[in-house]
Amino acid sequence: MPKEVVADIFLHTLIFPFPRVQPSGALANLGDWSTFSASRHPLLSFELVSRNWKDVLDTFPNLWSYVNILIDRISSVTYTRYIGDQLSRSRLSPLSVSICHSDSGSVTRLGAFPVAILMALFSVNRRIQTLHICLPGRYFPSMQQLHLSFPTLQELVLLSSSETSEVAQHLHFGSLPNLRVFHATDISNIDKLSLPWHQITHFTNRHVEAGRGLPAPRALSILKMMSRVSVCRLSLDLQFLLTGVVERTTLSKLHSFTLSSVHRQGFAFPPVIPSVLNSLILPGLLDLSVTCLLGVTSLDQVGTFTSIRQLIARSSSPLTSLYFDNGAIIQDDLIHFLTNTPTLQDLRLTNTRGITDEVLNHLARRVDTESDSRVPMFVPHLHTLHISDYIHTFHGEAYVQMVESRWTCHPRHLKSVDLCQFQVNVFMTKERADMEEASILALSRLDVLRSEGLDVVISTRWLN
Numbered sequence: 001m002p003k004e005v006v007a008d009i010f011l012h013t014l015i016f017p018f019p020r021v022q023p024s025g026a027l028a029n030l031g032d033w034s035t036f037s038a039s040r041h042p043l044l045s046f047e048l049v050s051r052n053w054k055d056v057l058d059t060f061p062n063l064w065s066y067v068n069i070l071i072d073r074i075s076s077v078t079y080t081r082y083i084g085d086q087l088s089r090s091r092l093s094p095l096s097v098s099i100c101h102s103d104s105g106s107v108t109r110l111g112a113f114p115v116a117i118l119m120a121l122f123s124v125n126r127r128i129q130t131l132h133i134c135l136p137g138r139y140f141p142s143m144q145q146l147h148l149s150f151p152t153l154q155e156l157v158l159l160s161s162s163e164t165s166e167v168a169q170h171l172h173f174g175s176l177p178n179l180r181v182f183h184a185t186d187i188s189n190i191d192k193l194s195l196p197w198h199q200i201t202h203f204t205n206r207h208v209e210a211g212r213g214l215p216a217p218r219a220l221s222i223l224k225m226m227s228r229v230s231v232c233r234l235s236l237d238l239q240f241l242l243t244g245v246v247e248r249t250t251l252s253k254l255h256s257f258t259l260s261s262v263h264r265q266g267f268a269f270p271p272v273i274p275s276v277l278n279s280l281i282l283p284g285l286l287d288l289s290v291t292c293l294l295g296v297t298s299l300d301q302v303g304t305f306t307s308i309r310q311l312i313a314r315s316s317s318p319l320t321s322l323y324f325d326n327g328a329i330i331q332d333d334l335i336h337f338l339t340n341t342p343t344l345q346d347l348r349l350t351n352t353r354g355i356t357d358e359v360l361n362h363l364a365r366r367v368d369t370e371s372d373s374r375v376p377m378f379v380p381h382l383h384t385l386h387i388s389d390y391i392h393t394f395h396g397e398a399y400v401q402m403v404e405s406r407w408t409c410h411p412r413h414l415k416s417v418d419l420c421q422f423q424v425n426v427f428m429t430k431e432r433a434d435m436e437e438a439s440i441l442a443l444s445r446l447d448v449l450r451s452e453g454l455d456v457v458i459s460t461r462w463l464n
Helices: 003-011 025-029 042-046 050-060 075-091 117-125 139-145 216-225 273-277 303-316 331-339 357-364 396-407 430-443 447-450
Strands: 067-069 096-103 130-135 155-160 181-185 202-205 231-237 256-263 285-295 321-325 346-350 366-368 375-377 385-391 418-424 455-463
Touching: 003 042, 003 050, 042 050, 042 273, 067 075, 067 117, 075 117, 096 117, 117 130, 202 216, 216 273, 216 357, 231 273, 256 273, 273 303, 285 303, 303 321, 303 331, 331 357, 357 396, 396 430, 396 447, 447 455
Parallel strands: 067 096, 096 130, 130 155, 155 181, 181 202, 202 231, 231 256, 256 285, 285 321, 321 346, 346 385, 385 418, 418 455
Antiparallel strands: 366 375
C-alpha cells in the first residue's frame, strides 16, 4: 500500500479535540460544567507495529500537527517531554492545538496552570492555525503571562468549564490578522474580547447554563461589527429589554443563522429572539433555525414567529430552509410566510401548535402550467416537511390530501414528510375519539406513497 494512502488512513484515526463529556457523580457537584475524555495518542501505538508504519509517521510530519494537551496532576517535566516530542515530529507543519482539563479529578485539585504549556505555545505561536482553550475560568488569567500572539491563527475556540463565565477580560491575543472562525461556550462577556470582529466569517456563542449567555443588546453590538459573517449560531439569555427606536443592521453575507433562547427558572421575561430579528436585515439568508426556551416544554409567545415572518419579508431573503421549535404560531403569520417565500425547500415546525386545516389546504393548492402539468401554488420547491403538533389542531384527512396533492405534481419535489402528533393523557370525548380514529384511517393511505418512494414517518408523543 502506498505511503500516502497509509498516512491518510492514520489521519482519520486522530481525535481532535478530545471529546467533551458531562461530569457525573462527585464531579458534578464541584462546580465543573464539563470535563474531557482523553485517550492514548494512536500514532504512538502505530509506530510500534512495523518499521514501514514508523517510516510513514516520520515521512508525513502533518500527522503530528494535531496537539491535544490535557491538564492533569502530572509533573512539568512530563508535559515538556510529551509536548516537545510531538512538536518536534510535526517539524514546520501548521498546528492545531487543544488545551483542556482532565476528567480524573476535580478542577479545584489540578493546581496552577503548568508553565511548560505556556512555554510550548510561545515556542510555536507562529505555527498555530487552530487553538481550542477549554479550561476552568481561573486558568484564563494565566494565559497572558507570556503575552502570547498568534499571527497565523485562523480558528479560535473558547470554553469556560467551571462556574466562572466572565473571563474574556483576561485574554489578549494581539492583532490576529488571519482569524476567521470564533466559537465561544459559556463565556458571558465575549464582547470584552479585543478581536478583529470585522474579519470573522463563522461565529458561535452558546451557553448550556442559564445566566451565562449574552444579553440581546450586547449580542447585537457584536453582530454590527461582523460585516463578513456568513454562518452565525447565537444563544441568548432571557432578560428584561428596554424598548425604543429599532436601529437595523444589514448583514449581507450572512446565509446561515441559528438562534436559541435558554429558559431561566423563576423569571417571567418577555421573548428575547424578536429583539434580535427585528434589528436585522439579511438579504442573503438561506437557512434559519430558531429554538425557543430551551429547557422547558412551554411555548414561546407568537411574537417570535411573527418576527421571523417580518425579517424574511423585510430582507427579501431567498430562504431555502426554516426550522422553528417550541413557539406558538398565528395561522395568518404562517400562511403569509408560505405565500411569500417561494424559494423554501425544507420546512420543519416542531412543537408549535400552529398547524391548521386551512394551512394544510393552502399547501395543497395547485396551478396548471403551460405544459399541462400541475405544480404547487405555494412553496413549489418544498421537498421536506416535518411537523409536530397537537392532534386536535388539524384533521388527518387534510394532512393526507395535502401530501397526496404535492406528491402527484410534476416535477415532483416532495421527498420527506414527518408527522409527530401530540396526545394528552386526559379523558377523551366521543367527538375527539372519532376524530382520532378518522385521522388514523386517513394516515394509513400514506403507506401507498411510501411504497412509491416517499420517505414517510408518522409517530405519536404522549404528554402528561
